[in-house]
Amino acid sequence: MLKKLTILMLVVAMLGTFAGCKKAAPVEEMVLKYNVGAEPQYFDPRKATGIPEFTMLLNLFDGLMRYDNQGQIVPSVAESYTVSTDGLVWTFKLKDTKWSNGEPLTAGDFEYAWKTALSPEIASEYSYQLYYIKNGEKYNSGELTNADEVGVKALDDKTLEVTLEAPTPYFTSLLSFTTYLPINKKLDQSNPDWAKSADNYVSNGSFKLTLWDHNHTIEMVNNPNYWDKGKVKLTKIVFSMVEENTTEMLMFENGEIDWGPNPPPAELDRLKAEGKLTVNPYLGTYYYLFNVTKKPFDDIRVRKALMFAIDREAIVKNITKSGELPATAYVPPGVPDATPGSDFRKVGGDFFKAYDPDEAKKLLAEAGYPDGKGFPTFVLLYNTNERHKTIAEAIQRMWKETLGINCTLTNQEWKVYLDNRNNLNYDVARAGWIGDYTDPMTFIDMWVTGGGNNDTGWSNTQYDEYVRIAKSTGDQAARMDAMHKAETILMAEMPIGPIYFYTRPELIKPYIKGYYTSALGYTDFKEAYIEKH
Structure with missing residues (x-):
């Protein structure tokens, strides 16, 4: 699962696929039905480890940086950033953005998220992705016990300073990964179980969580407090959790889902011949x-x-x-x-x-x-x-x-x-x-x-x-x-x-447009829409 460059390098490595150049009139209610395949193990960005979680989390949250629909890393919550001449100190200026509950997102939320992800108490499997930060590994191992010694600090509500252990040319790519996403500090401190249900879930991305029927369905809707909400066209995404590949295929062919990422191997030749298979x-x-x-x-x-x-x-x-x-x-x-x-x-x-x-x-x-x-x-x-x-x-x-x-x-x-x-x-x-x-x-x-x-x-x-x-x-x-x-x-x-x-190989209805599928395994639905069909 992130984490993780000249533009030429990025294009070669990402090999992303952007769907949808032709534009048609969108449908009024745009509900995308996607089979994610499995119940998420964790829905806290600090602890998530699998592709099912990543696809959903990267539509629920925005980090400092993100990949755009051309596969290029661009600022997201970050308005701008500077890097010291030795490549060690990165200073980020943040946009004015909000959490899905309307509260302002601050640089302190990033500092809190990264430091708690490094804490032994969280036991994040991906904590090592934060070892690029000065003293990150020492804090995670317990060699250091003072979180203030970790090289991330909110200088004010809109300025985040990050000091690295060594120059890291791909640090901007790392910043788009789930372990580097922000967490609502106030919520996490008052309710440590916030990520276990939709009832109290707060995020800052293009969608917000509204339903989590465990082992069955997850629903997220367009986030009205998203900083770039003008680009978000889908009304809702419904994620089903069907692990059996043949069942997924039948759901796709019966119109119960629009997207199935795990077609059965025995049916690939037929699906390809019928034009139903997309290979990314x-x-x-x-x-x-x-x-x-x-x-x-x-x-x-x-x-x-x-x-x-x-x-x-x-x-x-x-x-x-x-x-x-x-x-x-x-x-x-x-x-x-x-x-x-x-x-x-x-x-x-x-x-x-x-x-x-x-x-x-x-x-x-x-x-x-x-x-x-x-x-x-x-x-x-x-x-x-x-x-x-x-x-x-x-x-x-x-x-x-x-x-x-x-x-x-x-x-x-x-x-x-x-x-x-x-x-x-x-x-x-x-x-x-x-x-x-x-x-x-x-x-x-x-x-x-x-x-x-x-x-x-x-x-x-x-x-x-x-x-x-x-x-x-x-x-x-x-x-x-x-x-x-x-x-x-x-x-x-x-x-x-x-x-x-x-x-x-995936099953994708031809009327789904505007999405971006990354070679890193996730699909971004920020600009996706459904053509009339």
Whole structure:
């Protein structure tokens, strides 16, 4: 999930899709029906971790910066900003904006949100995204206990000063991410449970929350107190929470929803032939996690054997079918390297073959399991989704046929699945990561020791050091070199196994116009509208 540049770099990395150049008379009541797929785990921007939450939160809130409908990062709540000559001190002047309840939004709301996101009490998995701020990591770890030492300060109601640990060229991109969104300080202090229902929910974006029927429906309406409300055309967005892909497709075809982001793999060819499928870019990697604290997955040879036995070409050709690429590395294409116009993936190259059954058999035998003899049956965990199920079934067969080993498949609903991953209550688990911003660091810093998204139990001090180097210098060549070295370690020890690089096949009614779909995984409905049809 963010976080996360010349204009050329941004265009290449974001690969965003803006829909709607032709304008027709809009309908009077514009209600967009979107299947988000799962109940949000958290609806507090400080704690959200998944794409379902991100899409909704980035329509409910505005940060200092945001991506516009051309994929360029622009000021939002910020009126303007300046940066010191050493690149460390950023000073933001804020627009006159309001919360959805009519209260004025202040620089103090940003300061409060960021500092509480760093507090151990909040236990935000994304707190590390704020480590770019001076003393952010020390405060989060408890090394410092005085929040005043964290490098964010409201100089007055309309001025926010941010001091960084090191020059960060992509800081403006980070500022659009959910962990950098503001929180209504007054509300959070008086009602810590404000984000658990629609009753007291307050936001500052183009829409405001009006209904949260848990595990069923979320509704948000046009926010009359939004600073840029003249551009917001939709009356309401209704988010359904249907996890089953085939049901989503039937709802789309029956007119019950306008947008379904998870079409079933078995129907992709038909949907494409009928012109119902839209494929958008997606800056991310689909992979499997190993719990390296459990035997036999504490053995690098076992982890590599399982990954080399996967026929990635077969998966993208026969299952995903939407232009995905077999992943033979971790960081996907579309992320810039040090030289303008260069690509981190092209510079780094491949780390293994897309399918290497002979090497897989050899490694498993070296680990003490020739032809799979003596290898324990294990559980492959995935969150409920037809695509994940189909992929897991295919990989289960590949492991059996190539290595002679057995696994059972277990699916769980989103929140339960995340809890088990976070608590290392699994053997092997499905996972995916979509960049939070357009820099390799959004992928690389996940796997530092104790990182909030490092659900593997893996730790490597040299890897941690390369990440530290990349974060502590403004020299782009040195940063990229350190991150390439970190990725080399990650792929050599393989606590995660990349399977393919994402695209984003979706079902979208042709009368939905004006939206912006980002390669970072979210959809912005600020300027969306519905054509008469």
